[in-house]
Amino acid sequence: MTKLTRRSFAASAAALAAGAAIPVRAQDKPVIKVSSLTLPVFNPLVWNVMKARGFDAKHGFTLDIHPYPSIAAFYAGFATGETDVLIGGPTIFVKLAQQGVPVRIIGSGFTLADLVIFAKDPKIKSLADLKGKQLAIDMGGSQYQVVKIYCAAKGIDLGKDITVVNANFAVARAQLEAGRVDAALVIEPLASIITKQHADWHSIFNGAEGWKEITGEAGWEIVPAMRADSIKRVPKAPQMLLAALQDTAAEFENNTAAADKIANETLKLPPGILTAAVESKRLQMIVKPAWDPAVKKSITDMMERAVKAGFYDKMPDGAIIYAP
Structure with missing residues (x-):
């Protein structure tokens, strides 16, 4: 062994003994890119809650949030493969599949309970009372369907x-406030904001x-879907993501105050709105x-x-409904 080699060996051995020379890195977690909204x-x-609470790391992946300023861009990011995951309307995924997007619905999500139509006239x-009247509603959304x-x-x-x-949720609300329409469709959190600001408005649907x-079922407002090529890259991604989503749902239900604080800090929602919605x-x-039989049946x-x-x-x- 040469003098230089002996010195190098000795230095490496000393560093290893100190536990600092060549750190042993845990295997990198797979990254799951998700479409989000700035709305x-x-x-x-x-x-936001999943990331803040570390549910992604808990279940073995790194959440990479891609925010988009509009619904169109939100869906486009998923369609082009810029993101792996999107939470959207189950009926809209039919359109994506027909356009050649390799979409796979992996679970259930929010029920249709957050879809509300408000009216001012007592x-x-x-909806039968709206015959001959005007309803403000976004015709491009799954809610309209x-x-x-x-x-x-x-x-x-x-x-x-x-x-x-035709009006998005915010415009629909403004149209009803101005008296230009007789009713307006909104979803949460706007529904809870309206109930706090307009005590005289009431839900008709x-x-x-x-x-x-x-149908006998509550139906689904939005459900999580993943690209087939993303699943091929990370075969256990659907199960890992669903586990993190289940923890997030439990956070909404059991630790509402903390989730409400995150809603205020990240989305600028007024304090108490998430709590009211829950x-x-x-x-x-x-x-x-x-792939749960009842869930598959209701989404189908x-x-x-x-x-x-x-x-x-x-x-x-049928492959649009994912099964492991």
């Missing part, structure tokens, strides 16, 4: 019997109640695997009804 809705709050008590399917089941032609004014009335039972996050039923209503030409391949 004050509960979709980004799911990821004489308007149901749910309401139209419900109306059709009740013999109401949404768009003919009820005039539709709740998505979960309406969907259960015609306590009102409008915010119901129920996370189960998509929603997609089938959207196809039957004419929103899409045909059902996607």
Whole structure:
């Protein structure tokens, strides 16, 4: 052994003895990239709470949040493969699948309980009372599809019997405030904000109640989906993500004050809004695997009804519902 080699060996041995020379790194956790929104809705709050509470690390992955300023960009990020995961409307995933996006629904998420239609006129008590009147609603969203399917089941032609004014949630609320429409559709957290600011407004339709009335199930407002190529890259990603989502749902329910604080700090929601949404039972996050027979049946039923209503030409391949 040469003098130089002996010195190098001795230095390395001394460093190892001190525990500082060549650190032993744990295997890097897989990164799961998720589409989020910069809008004050509960979709980004799911990821914010998950990250703040460290549920991603707990279940063996690193959450990488990609915020988007609009719904269109939000879906586009997932469609192009910029992100691995998106939480969105189950019926909208039919459209993505038909466009060739390798979407796989991996579980359940928020029920339709957070979909609410408000009216100011006390004489308007149901959607049937809106005949001949105007409803502000986002026609590009899955919420519109749910309401139209419900109306059709009740013999109401949404768009003919009820005039539709295309408006996103914030604009719909403003239209009702200004008296330009007779009712407006919103989702949480705007629904809880409205109940605090407008005591004279009342709900004439709740998505979960309406969907259960015609199907026997509460239905799903949004569900988590992952790209098939992302699952191929990280085969256990669906199970890891679902476990973290279940912890996040439990945080909303059992540690609401802490989640409310995160909502205020990250989304600038007024204090108490998340708490109000949870306590009102409008915010119901129920996370189960998509391959659970009951969950698979309820999600498939929603997609089938959207196809039957004419929103899409045909059902996607059965692989859209992921199974390990």
